[in-house]
Structure formats: C-alpha cells, structure tokens
Amino acid sequence: MxxxxxxxxxxxxxxxxxxxxxxxxxxxxxxxxxxxxxxxxxxxxxxxxxxxxxxxxKTVKNRLHLDLAGSAGTTRDEEVERLLGIGAKVFADRRNPDGTGWVTMLDPEGNEFCVCRAAHEYA
Missing domain, CATH: 3.10.180.10 (2,3-Dihydroxybiphenyl 1,2-Dioxygenase, domain 1)
Known part of the structure; x- marks a missing residue:
C-alpha cells in the first residue's frame, strides 16, 4: 500500500x-x-x-488540480468571494441558475483549481 x-x-x-x-x-x-x-x-x-x-x-493547463469546497457554514459563492480577496482570479464561471456547477479559479502563479458546492449545499 x-x-x-x-x-x-x-x-x-x-x-x-x-x-x-x-x-x-x-x-x-x-x-x-x-x-x-x-x-x-x-x-x-x-x-x-x-x-x-x-x-x-507554467506554460500549459494543469493536468492535476485541487477541488475545494467550503466547510460547514460557508457556501461555494462565499468561498469564491473570499478567495478573490486573497489574490485568486476567476478563470471560468460554470455556476448554473439552479445552484449546481463550480468556479474554476487561478492562484497567483496561474495554477487552476475549482471551487465546488459544500456538502451542506446539496441538501
């Protein structure tokens, strides 16, 4: 193992x-x-x-990336705003009107990561 x-x-x-x-x-x-x-x-x-x-x-798209989700008490949208405030940028907004979807963001060196809904948002 x-x-x-x-x-x-x-x-x-x-x-x-x-x-x-x-x-x-x-x-x-x-x-x-x-x-x-x-x-x-x-x-x-x-x-x-x-x-x-x-x-x-960095020259090309990441082949591996992190998917982040808010913890209890925070939402995907709140986390997106918080991450923007510390230096991330939105790369692709894939949120849907029904609340599904995610946001692909870039860290300060351009590495992609996604912000998904927290488990409590699926209820």
Whole structure:
C-alpha cells in the first residue's frame, strides 16, 4: 500500500504561493520554514502541500488540480468571494441558475483549481 505524502506545486516563488494557499485552506507553515527556502511545506488544511522553486514558468493547463469546497457554514459563492480577496482570479464561471456547477479559479502563479458546492449545499 502506498499513500500520497504531498501534493506538490512547481513554482517561481514558493513562500509567496504557499502563503496564498495557507490563507485559502487554513494550513500552517512547517515550523522550520524560512521565507527564503526553495521548498516550503504547508501542513494541514486537508492535505499537505509542498511548494518547490523551479526555473521554468507554467506554460500549459494543469493536468492535476485541487477541488475545494467550503466547510460547514460557508457556501461555494462565499468561498469564491473570499478567495478573490486573497489574490485568486476567476478563470471560468460554470455556476448554473439552479445552484449546481463550480468556479474554476487561478492562484497567483496561474495554477487552476475549482471551487465546488459544500456538502451542506446539496441538501
């Protein structure tokens, strides 16, 4: 049996991108984190995320992305607004008039992720 240890982001600015995802997910920096590190580990927030500095920039659509959903008490639409406030951008709004659908967003380095309805919104 094997387990997923981290979801890793190749990026230009590991600390800055990790700070965005910390604010997005509620995760915390590993206790030994230094702002100038080329590898930054963000723990908690559902899954541990690792940010590694690479020389090349993002050039194509992600082949893997995160789907996020609000926790109890927040909705998809509230989370979209909150994420916009911390630096995300809307890439494609796929919300439907009946409340279904999702919003594809971009983090500060252009990585796609989706914001879906929370479990309590399906009731």
């Amino acid at each position: 094997i387990v997923v240890q981290y979801v890793t982001f190749d990026c230009a600015q590991p600390y800055e991108l990790a700070a965005f995802w910390r604010d997005a997910t509620g995760g915390e920096f590993h206790p030994e984190t230094k702002k100038e590190d080329d590898e930054i580990l963000l723990q908690g927030g559902g899954v541990d995320l690792l940010f590694i500095k690479v020389p090349e920039g």
